[in-house]
Amino acid sequence: MMLLVNEAVAPKVKLDIGQLAVSHYDQVFRFCSVRVGYHHAGDAAQETFITAQRILPKFRGESKPLTWLMGIALNECRRINRSRRDGEPMVEFGAPTPEGQIVDREALRIALARLSPEHREVVLLHEVDGFTYDEIAEIAGIPVGTVKSRLYHAFLNLRQTLAPSEVA
Amino acid sequence: MEHLKSFLDGELDLASKAEVETHLRQDAELAKMSADFSALSSALKGVDPGKPYGLDQLQSRLSGASAAESKKIWRFAGWSSIAGLLLVIAMIPGLRRGGSASDAMYKSSEGADMAITSTPATSSAEAAATPAPMAPTGEAADSMPTESLAGAPSMQAKAAGGFEGGERERGREMLNEAAKAYKPTRLLPAEDEAKLSIGSSTPGAPYGVYLEKSGNVTVEVEDLMRAVDEATGMVTGLKGFVVTSDVQNTANGGTAHMTLRVPSDGFPAAMNKLQAMGEVKQVNSASQDITGETVDSASRTRSWADEEKRLIDELRKARNNDEKWRIRASLNDVRANLEAQRAQLNNLKERGNFSTIQVTFTRGASSGGWAQGAFGDAKNGLGSIGQVLGTIGIYFLVFTPVWLPLAIAAWMVSRRRR
Numbered sequence: 001m002m003l004l005v006n007e008a009v010a011p012k013v014k015l016d017i018g019q020l021a022v023s024h025y026d027q028v029f030r031f032c033s034v035r036v037g038y039h040h041a042g043d044a045a046q047e048t049f050i051t052a053q054r055i056l057p058k059f060r061g062e063s064k065p066l067t068w069l070m071g072i073a074l075n076e077c078r079r080i081n082r083s084r085r086d087g088e089p090m091v092e093f094g095a096p097t098p099e100g101q102i103v104d105r106e107a108l109r110i111a112l113a114r115l116s117p118e119h120r121e122v123v124l125l126h127e128v129d130g131f132t133y134d135e136i137a138e139i140a141g142i143p144v145g146t147v148k149s150r151l152y153h154a155f156l157n158l159r160q161t162l163a164p165s166e167v168a
Numbered sequence: 169m170e171h172l173k174s175f176l177d178g179e180l181d182l183a184s185k186a187e188v189e190t191h192l193r194q195d196a197e198l199a200k201m202s203a204d205f206s207a208l209s210s211a212l213k214g215v216d217p218g219k220p221y222g223l224d225q226l227q228s229r230l231s232g233a234s235a236a237e238s239k240k241i242w243r244f245a246g247w248s249s250i251a252g253l254l255l256v257i258a259m260i261p262g263l264r265r266g267g268s269a270s271d272a273m274y275k276s277s278e279g280a281d282m283a284i285t286s287t288p289a290t291s292s293a294e295a296a297a298t299p300a301p302m303a304p305t306g307e308a309a310d311s312m313p314t315e316s317l318a319g320a321p322s323m324q325a326k327a328a329g330g331f332e333g334g335e336r337e338r339g340r341e342m343l344n345e346a347a348k349a350y351k352p353t354r355l356l357p358a359e360d361e362a363k364l365s366i367g368s369s370t371p372g373a374p375y376g377v378y379l380e381k382s383g384n385v386t387v388e389v390e391d392l393m394r395a396v397d398e399a400t401g402m403v404t405g406l407k408g409f410v411v412t413s414d415v416q417n418t419a420n421g422g423t424a425h426m427t428l429r430v431p432s433d434g435f436p437a438a439m440n441k442l443q444a445m446g447e448v449k450q451v452n453s454a455s456q457d458i459t460g461e462t463v464d465s466a467s468r469t470r471s472w473a474d475e476e477k478r479l480i481d482e483l484r485k486a487r488n489n490d491e492k493w494r495i496r497a498s499l500n501d502v503r504a505n506l507e508a509q510r511a512q513l514n515n516l517k518e519r520g521n522f523s524t525i526q527v528t529f530t531r532g533a534s535s536g537g538w539a540q541g542a543f544g545d546a547k548n549g550l551g552s553i554g555q556v557l558g559t560i561g562i563y564f565l566v567f568t569p570v571w572l573p574l575a576i577a578a579w580m581v582s583r584r585r586r
Contacts, residue, residue, distance in 0.1 A: 017230055018227065018230060018231075021223065021226055021227060021230060022223075025220065025222075025223045025226060026220045026223075029217070029220035029221075029222070030217035030218075030220065031217075033217035033218050033220075034215060034217050038217070038218040041217070041218070041220075042221055042222035042225070043222075045220070045222060045226070046222055046225065046226045046229060049226055049230060050226075050229060050230070053230055091215045092215065092216055092217075092218070093214045093215055093216055103207055103208065103210075103211035105211065105214070108208070108211055108212070123212065124215075126177070127208075127209055127212035127213060127215075128212055128213070128215045128217075132179070133174075133177070133179050148170070148173070148174050148179070149170065151173050151174075151177075152170045152172065152173040152174070155173055155205050155208060155209075158208055159201070159204050159205070159208065162208075
């Protein structure tokens with residue numbers, strides 16, 4: 001299924017769902033894995049692309065294809081988490097890095113889980129997924145100022161939860 | 169210091185950035201917070217989402233979904249085609265009915281022509297056997313007895329001219345004009361005409377149309393004997409009579425068959441009253457046009473009467489016995505024929521003046537009636553569905569040359585797309 005994307009975003013580029021899947025599947029998978037857990041991430045990522053294929057004709061090209069996909073993925077993760085009995089999964093950390101070792105990872109997981117969903121979301125979008133404030137605003141559908149404010153307060157909460165001894 | 173996080177993320181403009189840097193240099197607590205934020209940020213980067221899987225599955229799903237979408241479109245197109253075909257099939261009987269209606273109107277118009285022409289046709293029994301003096305080419309003209317225009321020669325000439333062009337409508341109009349202009353001669357002397365007058369004329373028709381009406385009605389009633397009594401009373405009140413009556417009343421139900429004869433004028437009222445006596449199970453009525461038979465019989469009767477009159481005159485003038493015996497023998501034959509014709513005419517008069525109604529009263533069993541009714545209804549419903557499905561199947565079969573090439577083309581296109 002091909003579609004001409006707005007020139008401001010991708011001039012004279014046809015958006016193909018197959019190519020999108022090849023180029024962005026890993027990012028979407030990781031995005032979903034952080035939110036719904038590794039075991040459900042495959043389903044969430046696949047459903048994201050299936051949904052994207054269905055609504056592709058409605059895509060007006062006003063945003064980047066990746067942020068558009070992440071918006072769909074975010075909704076898909078929320079849907080999956082709503083239907084789960086065991087609630088949202090906690091994030092998993094990989095092998096410790098030299099910088100990361102100064103923070104207790106288990107405590108950080110708990111602190112993240114204690115954040116409000118809105119605060120946790122912006123933290124994940126920025127710190128884990130690496131999106132800029134503008135991109136987060138697009139994906140989450142909130143103003144950039146709100147992104148800044150939520151991010152700051154989320155970090156304050158994390159810092160307070162982890163206590164002085166835990167950080168640094 | 170809400171800008172601290174934005175500062176650390178590099179999302180501040182130059183002025184705000186300089187301001188934050190100044191604060192950081194002056195405020196140790198803020199500097200500590202900044203360090204903590206940076207440490208948190210670094211720690212969060214260590215989140216491991218795991219190794220992605222499922223791309224192959226996604227790709228097959230995407231192609232499957234695309235095919236499914238395509239299938240969906242074709243399925244929609246297929247169902248739309250079938251719906252369209254069924255619509256066409258459904259419309260065909262309507263169109264045919266529409267055509268039939270117009271045909272019926274046309275035939276009715278032709279029938280009116282026949283009514284117009286048939287009465288004058290009786291003005292002369294011999295004339296019917298004579299060849300037509302003109303050669304009309306239209307269908308209406310074909311069915312027009314020539315004697316109908318015998319009294320209107322000028323109109324006959326006009327009509328002949330009109331029909332030669334095959335203009336049926338124009339011919340019909342001229343025929344009607346001719347019929348209006350035509351003054352029919354009496355078939356019989358006035359008193360005989362009165363004697364022979366039969367039936368009732370249809371209002372609006374130039375000449376009489378004589379109808380024999382009949383009806384058939386089946387009514388379910390609660391009390392058979394009461395229904396029979398009511399029907400008898402009703403018929404008597406309409407100055408009619410009961411021809412036959414057969415009642416079979418049993419504990420489990422029963423039926424009563426009656427043949428009623430009612431004056432034709434009271435036929436609609438009688439049918440309505442019978443239907444109002446219970447639950448109508450079946451009703452139908454019919455009218456038979458006996459105009460032709462009636463006027464023909466009247467004409468023959470008049471001919472035989474004229475012959476009788478002529479023989480009586482000859483008998484009076486007979487000079488010898490042999491001639492008288494010969495005339496008497498002929499007169500006897502003529503009178504026999506005349507009586508037969510009068511009997512036939514009276515019979516026709518009876519048929520025209522009285523209508524026949526066959527009525528059947530039924531009474532269901534007192535117990536289990538509803539179950540039997542439901543069973544009967546269900547059986548009838550099943551039969552109807554079968555009939556409908558059969559009709560659709562026949563149409564489907566007959567329309568095979570229409571839908572089969574389309575279906576094959578659609579299948580080939582969908583296969584090629586795959």
